[in-house]
Amino acid sequence: MVNAVNSVQALSVLYDLALTIGSEVTVDALLTRTLQRFLYHTGFPAGVVYSRGAALDDPAWKEVRLEAAIGNYGLVKRKGECLRLPATLADPTSALIEADDLPDWFPARKPYRFCLRLPIPDFGAVLLLTPTAPDSALPLTELFAPIMARLATAITLCQRIRERTEALESANRELEAFSYSVSHDLRAPLRAIDGFSHILLEDYGGKLDAEGLRLLDAVRDNAVRMSRLIDDILRFSRMSVREMQTAPIDMTSLTREVADELQTALAGRVVRFDIAAMPPAQGDRAMIRQVLVNLLENALKFTRPRAQAVVEVGSTPDEQGNAYCVRDNGVGFDMQYADKLFGVFERLHGREQFEGTGIGLAIVKRIVARHGGRVWAEGKVDAGAAMHFTLPRAEAAALGEEETARE
Secondary structure, three states, rough: OOOOOOOHHHHHHHHHHHHHOOOOOHHHHHHHHHHHHHHHHHOOOOOOOEEOHHHHHOOEEEEEEEEEEEEEHHHOOOOOOOOEEHHHHHHHOOOEOOOOOOOOOOOOOOOEEEEEEEEEOOOOOEEEEEEEOOOOOOHHHOOOOOOHHHHHHHHHHHHHHHHHHHHHHHHHHHHHHHHHHHHHHHHHHHHHHHHHHHHHHHHHHHHHHHHHHHHHHHHHHHHHHHHHHHHHHHHHHHHOOOOEEEEOOOOOHHHHHHHHHHHHOOOOOOOOEEEEEOOEEEEEEEHHHHHHHHHHHHHHHHHOOOOEEEEEEEEEEEEEEEEEEEOOOOOOOOOHHEEEEEEEEOOOOOOOOOOOOHHHHHHHHHHHHHOOOOEEEEEEOOOOEEEEEEOOOOHHHHHHHHHHHHH
């Protein structure tokens, strides 16, 4: 039996449908969820949503595309197909009609005799099907009329989102292809420069004076620097298009792992890592590892003038997640230039002082931003620096399950 919908229920029904329509971002999910709520509120056992198709020669029939179907397996199987619908059912007006001429693609053990037609402006319609006459104190066509215009607007917005998403994905694919092409095209001449300069140094080094040798070394050093720059640019571009695999991350363990790896390249230096216990984060482990590598390498680079370098890593609570910090006792920086630190190719120290391409912190910012976090820096000239970033929290229970799975 089809449910009665009275005036007392009307407001709550419309409110529920409005919430449903506003909560979906894809056309398929929007139509399926909305149809589900229509059936729930009316008690109709089955329903479909169709969009208008191409014109047919026979005016008694209209071509439609089945966009969603619920309550009838035969209809669900045909979702996405273009089908013929009697013109009486495809009329662009709201109506409750007794349909004796339903097409054969409406299979049912007990034939559907009544159809509630709810047109979606500039799109198609919702058809709710039942074998028994509906009994309602409030005409259903009047009840749902206000929501259909909103549904049409939501469909348009979802279509725009899909189009823009597809355009963005296409642009990202082109950017990635371009990056690989540029990388290949630039590396070939760099290898040639490095190779020929090496041959020149080995075979003709004895014939060059000190200035000639210095210039040759400068050529080779710049070729190496250019190669590193290409690597960093590629790494930076990939951070925007790489698919994220999020999971709970043990930040304490990961930081110690990165510090241990970097420690092996610190021969002759006195460096102390102070790594405090930190709460777990939710994110892509490989990406967050790159954040820690870049920040710890930066700290080690700028503490090089110190007799004993101290690098501290810890965390503090944050309103939107966990805030982590990498602090060092290095050369620091002037806070008036802090906004430049995370820009591409931005450097606050000359290359003659500290090597680098000026992309490392830009990569940190991009990764953290993709996780919904933020980055900022604090420092003072000759008094060290602190790099802060936030990440979403991860539940400790979920982290324990992940660690158990790894074991």
